[in-house]
Amino acid sequence: MITAAATDIDPFSIEFLADPLPFHERLRELGPVVYLEKYDVHAVARYDEVHRSLTDWQSLQSGAGVGLSNFLREKPWRPPSLLLEADPPRHDAPRAVLQNLLSPRRLRVLEAHWQADAADVVATALDGAGPGGTVELDAVTDLAEVFPLRVFPDAVGIGKSGREHLLPYGDFAFNAFGPQNALVTEPAKTIGPTTAWIGEQCLRENLTPDGFGAQIWAAADRGDITEAQAPLIVRSLLTAGVDTTVTGIAAVVHAVATHPDQWERLRADRSLLPRAFEEAVRLESPVQTFFRTTTTDTTIADVTLPPERKVLMFLGAANRDPRRWEDPDRFDLSRDPSGHVAFGMGLHQCVGQHIARLEATAVLGALLDRVASVELVDTPRRHLNNTLRGWESMPVRMTLA
Amino acid sequence: MSTTRNDRGILVVTARRDVAADVVELTLVRPDGSRLPDWAPGAHIDVVLPTGLTRQYSLCGDRWDAASYRIAVQREPDGRGGSSWLHDHGVPGVTLGFGGPRNNFRLAPAEDHLFIAGGIGITPLLPMIRQAELLDLPWRLLYLGRRRDRLAYLDELTAHGDRVTVHCADELGRAELDAWRPSDPRTRVYACGPERLLDAVAAWGAVPGGFAPRIERFSATTGETPPATTFDVVAARSGVTATVAEDESIVTALRRAGVDVITSCAQGVCGTCETDVLEGRPDHRDSLLDDAERAASRCLFPCVSRSRDPRLVLDL
Numbered sequence: 114m115i116t117a118a119a120t121d122i123d124p125f126s127i128e129f130l131a132d133p134l135p136f137h138e139r140l141r142e143l144g145p146v147v148y149l150e151k152y153d154v155h156a157v158a159r160y161d162e163v164h165r166s167l168t169d170w171q172s173l174q175s176g177a178g179v180g181l182s183n184f185l186r187e188k189p190w191r192p193p194s195l196l197l198e199a200d201p202p203r204h205d206a207p208r209a210v211l212q213n214l215l216s217p218r219r220l221r222v223l224e225a226h227w228q229a230d231a232a233d234v235v236a237t238a239l240d241g242a243g244p245g246g247t248v249e250l251d252a253v254t255d256l257a258e259v260f261p262l263r264v265f266p267d268a269v270g271i272g273k274s275g276r277e278h279l280l281p282y283g284d285f286a287f288n289a290f291g292p293q294n295a296l297v298t299e300p301a302k303t304i305g306p307t308t309a310w311i312g313e314q315c316l317r318e319n320l321t322p323d324g325f326g327a328q329i330w331a332a333a334d335r336g337d338i339t340e341a342q343a344p345l346i347v348r349s350l351l352t353a354g355v356d357t358t359v360t361g362i363a364a365v366v367h368a369v370a371t372h373p374d375q376w377e378r379l380r381a382d383r384s385l386l387p388r389a390f391e392e393a394v395r396l397e398s399p400v401q402t403f404f405r406t407t408t409t410d411t412t413i414a415d416v417t418l419p420p421e422r423k424v425l426m427f428l429g430a431a432n433r434d435p436r437r438w439e440d441p442d443r444f445d446l447s448r449d450p451s452g453h454v455a456f457g458m459g460l461h462q463c464v465g466q467h468i469a470r471l472e473a474t475a476v477l478g479a480l481l482d483r484v485a486s487v488e489l490v491d492t493p494r495r496h497l498n499n500t501l502r503g504w505e506s507m508p509v510r511m512t513l514a
Numbered sequence: 515m516s517t518t519r520n521d522r523g524i525l526v527v528t529a530r531r532d533v534a535a536d537v538v539e540l541t542l543v544r545p546d547g548s549r550l551p552d553w554a555p556g557a558h559i560d561v562v563l564p565t566g567l568t569r570q571y572s573l574c575g576d577r578w579d580a581a582s583y584r585i586a587v588q589r590e591p592d593g594r595g596g597s598s599w600l601h602d603h604g605v606p607g608v609t610l611g612f613g614g615p616r617n618n619f620r621l622a623p624a625e626d627h628l629f630i631a632g633g634i635g636i637t638p639l640l641p642m643i644r645q646a647e648l649l650d651l652p653w654r655l656l657y658l659g660r661r662r663d664r665l666a667y668l669d670e671l672t673a674h675g676d677r678v679t680v681h682c683a684d685e686l687g688r689a690e691l692d693a694w695r696p697s698d699p700r701t702r703v704y705a706c707g708p709e710r711l712l713d714a715v716a717a718w719g720a721v722p723g724g725f726a727p728r729i730e731r732f733s734a735t736t737g738e739t740p741p742a743t744t745f746d747v748v749a750a751r752s753g754v755t756a757t758v759a760e761d762e763s764i765v766t767a768l769r770r771a772g773v774d775v776i777t778s779c780a781q782g783v784c785g786t787c788e789t790d791v792l793e794g795r796p797d798h799r800d801s802l803l804d805d806a807e808r809a810a811s812r813c814l815f816p817c818v819s820r821s822r823d824p825r826l827v828l829d830l
Contacts (some may be wrong), residue, residue, distance in 0.1 A: 336725035
């Protein structure tokens, strides 16, 4: 029997989270399947094995949790997600409802509104500067956080007050997929009111009549899902729909700020805009990792794992695997980024991915309308999270067209 | 790899077995044996025959087997030749085009189920029954037919004992269908079979406090233009034209001509490559569009979908 190469790398250490790329390379080179001694779990970091693990829901379940905690043995910190932390058949109905609701065809009605909102958010961030002027701003706090918080809660239809809970809740939920390190135990002391607020927003009476939330409840009225499921499905939107898009938008700004030649290409040919976003999320992989749990004896690249073993998938490492991507560390608008796994793949692939695309291309389009060049003025500061790879702050200088 | 490996919408027959008089079961796999798109009970695929006919068949196999689909085909002597072709020529080694799976007949979470099958209408209900068993939920089946030897999968079903009621007209005359109308709002009804049966079940409407029966009808398509084997695809914004060969996708052909379309799943499942259609009638092969959206054909998924006309113009 072939065994996986063992390593003492800790993917949830501060050192790893602050700069995962060198660790990703070591993990990829150790072998197709590696064994993480510290957590007694296996892991995959190469593209083929990550893709295979994401799509093979029959062998690699999500219902035992997609974090380190094994729900077969441990109590989850909150009622499990009906989407992310569920398998067929229970996963079917909630997924079908959201997939239909969030399809590109349904989202088209939002496009013009969101473009106008993006123009407004960009105008505010540029602080009234005129043509040829320069502005220094924080691409995270003045732009990437502002836009999703402006459009997404309204699209879901939650109340106007208390929205400051959204980012901390998402941050906590994504931290909670990791071990009980300080990123979890410190905010856990104060997360109670935030969790309660999120729960209240998901109730029928607290949602506007026209948003995604109300449409989820309408699906319960039609009998596509149960009334007990509806609030948890709304919760999924609020958990997974904010911090992720903030990071995605920041990723594309970071990519163009650090690749001025690619920004010029984009200015010259706006049809590259969707590709710029895909390439940026390939490069940054806002969601870095998820776990699966084996349902049965499962063979991944000649390594056979017994049932109920946790397998950690490094999406970020797969998206820079040189076996799959030529010159993987380069942000390159000549590249076809199709097939990246930043949104996952298969049955559980990000159901909100089309929202993420719409948001990011709206912001990037608004920047292209106004900005001639963008550059970093200081080293961006990372925001550490057990699962997400984002920024706390990204000071940039924009020169207006 | 993932973007090109699965882009031929082709299945190969690997097994054939008689499951009732005039009903043949076919097992279908990809030529390279790789995973097929995921599906849920109630789903069907479009089978594209070498004659150019497209026919819909419910998936009746096991979705825990990711590499194969199973369909059961009843010979329809009055049909337009789709079922006869599969009966006469559908042997191991034969290749068929396919689209989907699509699902207009989803199983909703429920505490109790009444399944009503008329003849070959049993096919979409089989995976539903297996699922109810898996979840340990109560269910009953009323299985109607003219003669016992024409009812497929009878042995598998009668093994469930008194959950299953078989009613054959040659033994018992016409069934008193309305006696089966549930009175408990928690019971969800799923029916598939001949039009007359489905009309009768649909007429029950919703039990107060409950939901209307869900029924699966396969609308007969008439005068449909067969898919084009090869066709030209025009990317209107860039003015590029590419010829799509029989064994490649629109995406592959456009990439060769220098136009990249961003895809993700490359199976018509995720929706990433949704593209507006400006001219031409698509041959839809995705899992995403419903019948109304297909009829409108304002968009298509070029990772799997093709064309009925010799020229298809896309907003690319």
